[in-house]
Amino acid sequence: MSHPAFTLVRQARIPSLNIVVEEYRHLVTNARHLHLVAEDNNNAFLVAFLTVPQDSTGVAHILEHTTLCGSRHYPVRDPFFMMIRRSLNTFMNAFTSSDWTAYPFASQNTKDFNNLLRVYLDAVFFPNLNELDFAQEGHRLEFEKPDDPTTPLVYKGVVFNEMKGAMSSPIQRLLQTVHSHLFPTITYHYNSGGDPHEIPKLTHAQxxxxxxxxxxxxxxxxxxxxxxxxxxxxxxxxxxxxxxxQALQLDLKVPDEQRYDSPQQVLTYYPVEPQEAVKNKTHIVLAWLLGRSTDLQAMMNASLLAGVLLNHSASPLRHVLETTSLGTAPSPLCGLDDNTREASFMCGLEGSNLEQADEVETMILQVLEMVAAQGIPPDQVESVLHQIELSQREITGDHFPYGLHLLVNALSPMIHGGDPVAFLDVDPVLVTLRENCQDPSFISNLIRNSLLDNPHRVRVVMTPDPHLAGQQLAAEQAQLAALQANLSAEEKNQIMAQTVALQTRQQQQDDPELLPKVGLADVPDDLKIAEGNEQLITNQLPVTWFTQGTNGMVYQNIVIELPQLEEDLVEILPLFCDCLTEVGCGNKNYLEMAAWQAAVTGGIHARISMRSSISDLQTVKIVFSLFGKALARNQQALANLLQTTLDQARFDELPRLRELIAQLRVDSENSITGRGHHLVMTAASSKINPVGYLNHRWHGLAGLQALKKLDKCLENEEELAQFTTRLERIRTQLQMAPRQWVVVSEAEQQAVIANSLAQLNTTPPVATEPTWFQPAPIYDTVKQAWSTHTQINFCAKVYPTVPVGHDDAPVLMVLADFLRNGYLHRALREQGGAYGGGANYDGSTGSFRLYSYRDPRLMDTLTDFDQALVWLQNTPHEPRSLEEAILGVIARIDRPGSPAGEAISSFFNNLHGRTPTQRREFRRQILQVQIADLTRVAATYLLEQTANIAVLSDTKTLAQLPDKVGLEYHML
Incomplete structure (x- = not known):
């Protein structure tokens, strides 16, 4: 039954997803409602609008921010962040895509869901759009000293700084350049997030x-x-x-792009630090415009095409891109992009040189000609079809609620007039695709029609320029100086008045009771934790079974506690994990192994799980795991693949290892500005305990520094041979250590899986009782500054505290939310202009961490960190603020994941001493925290003499830091 204001357009069941799709239309306004009926209490909502900006001022993005700054029925300045604190949501956010803007949330609590729904609907349809909020979230002019008009003008604004950070990423800059030329006349030509050079042109009226x-x-x-x-x-x-x-006649649409009649070539530049070398740092990408993304059959064909060309290292185009001497690694843009109304296919290289652009283009086209002429072996085609089927069946949800995942999948086609049901239920089209693939010429025709004979092709060459950043900064400063020179006295007073008005608005205390809320009385009594069942199978192999609703999927893990390793092996342990599943095994080379993986699994991976003891920060357990997922029919093949990989992996394909390390270095460099806040928190935590030290050494800034050094060393054949020997030694040590398995599946699969595991070769006998790896204790302080190319900063200040089993650990976790809600959000984001910032407690390093993300400031942010602690001790606090902090922590603890993710997380938590009993007691203690506890733990642990600092910025900014800061300088 629908509400009388709506009519049911259609209803369809999708068995493969266990959902029913209901599509409705609002009778008066023609608003559309898509409802997915599922047996899932993590209910989700999303409201989206087609947004088609015609410039790069970021109007859609700034509107997304400003919409959430108060509305008709909720006239408070910051309802979005206030509701985060008054909610048990499992997800809350807003997104600006290239052609739509969406406002999603999810919650397991009915009262909470309705509260959020009321606030979101009022926000999007009746926002206040206050001019001061536009100034805060979008852009504004201020004097460097706000009350002194003789000091230089500066640009400020959250989105302005966010996009400065985003465009510091070479890959983001490359993608925007490709789009701007692939779509020369329609909305995708523009940067929907906003180009920092164009954002200041947007007016509040616009x-x-x-x-x-x-x-x-x-x-x-x-x-x-x-x-x-x-x-x-x-x-x-x-x-x-x-x-x-009432209904409106709106002329909003994205038209078809006008087609080029011949391929285009574009040369552009991106900034690097002045001292950086520029050789082997050019990006070369070819991009083709394909058909409409609302045509499901065409998109399935394009997915198949991208899969057979690029799916894994044995795929013909990826193989050439990985092995060519013309570049370091395939471009991250490689593949199908169906997020626009007309899809595109991209491929190319990074780590190349400007003068090699013609060779790269010729090489790619030759591969396409070869594949078109020779076709693709049927087993490789079937492998790609298998991957499409697997991705359709898997229930995700560990990082983004599964319900919202399905809604977003349906949104893009629906917003452009496509059929959302068809895009959710791909099985019928997959059947047709399998039938089409029986024609030997099908793939060849796809390549010719979509790529080789398609003149709408763009070649983008993006090369580094060590002078560009300085030129752009000088241009911005010249623009501001020219503006300032032409300001009248009245205009200067207006700028200063706006600054004061905004500061006053940011300091105003809104009545939170204007917003709905849930309280501690609405918190569920218990914490849902997946419980495993341990048993031995016939060959005395320990197995932990989890029965979960996995929709026909099976997840398997081999788990080994790390044996004692020599220091030179510890150093490269993460690289061993990265390489293990990418090399040959036994009599198969790495190409054959890649094909085997793709044919029977959704991928296999290796990783290290490391945590400190719940009672001692210096005692650490480190566990190696090799894991994968497969359709139930391939469970035995998955088990065989995992065991073969662990026991027979070989590292004698030296060119392959050389390629892998180079690719890992490039990937790590590309991710710096996307995860800068994590990197500085890791650096600042690196001498608190062994977990912090190894995280920094393996996955942090020190790890990237070491990886760049190793990549350079491996150009020497002797060094490469030594490196492979070290990898072999790690594999041998792990092979001889006791192992156990973790299996997640539906109940009816367990007997079959047990029989398959029983048929595996038994674990090799251990000659002596193994000695487990235990890193040396470490306790020191860090004061570090790291430099890279970035237009924006990342800051962290970290204090050593207590392990997760200590009674003060729950208090510290609540304190983090309390400081963020009460002080840091306003100081860092609203007043400071950072895109994000806050605090958290990390139980594995026993650290309390204050941080900022995409931050225009540096020293002032470090001062704000200190002032937050002063505010805590000197300000009277309301019980409401404590309740909001506790709700935030509980919401994160109770947030559901995917069925498999919850089970595997439960296993590793238990392995590291975070038993269900301990976790439930921790949650119970959180609910008992008092304000006096917060001030006590801050006074006890957050001491200036034990504080650690790490910042990430560009060379010029770091050179201006005062000597008294005492930061040790490191260059990436």
């Missing part, structure tokens, strides 16, 4: 006009998922928003 023309129910798609009926949601849709609107 922002309001964009909302009026785009955020109307006639242009809205309302989407819901879960176990609540559609009519309940529709009642609130009507009550909170839709009843106030």
């Amino acid at each position: 922002l309001r006009a964009f909302h009026a023309s785009h955020y109307h129910p006639t242009n809205a798609i309302l989407m819901t998922y879960g176990d609540r009926p559609a009519a309940e949601h529709q009642q609130l849709f009507e009550e909170c928003a839709l009843q106030y609107f």
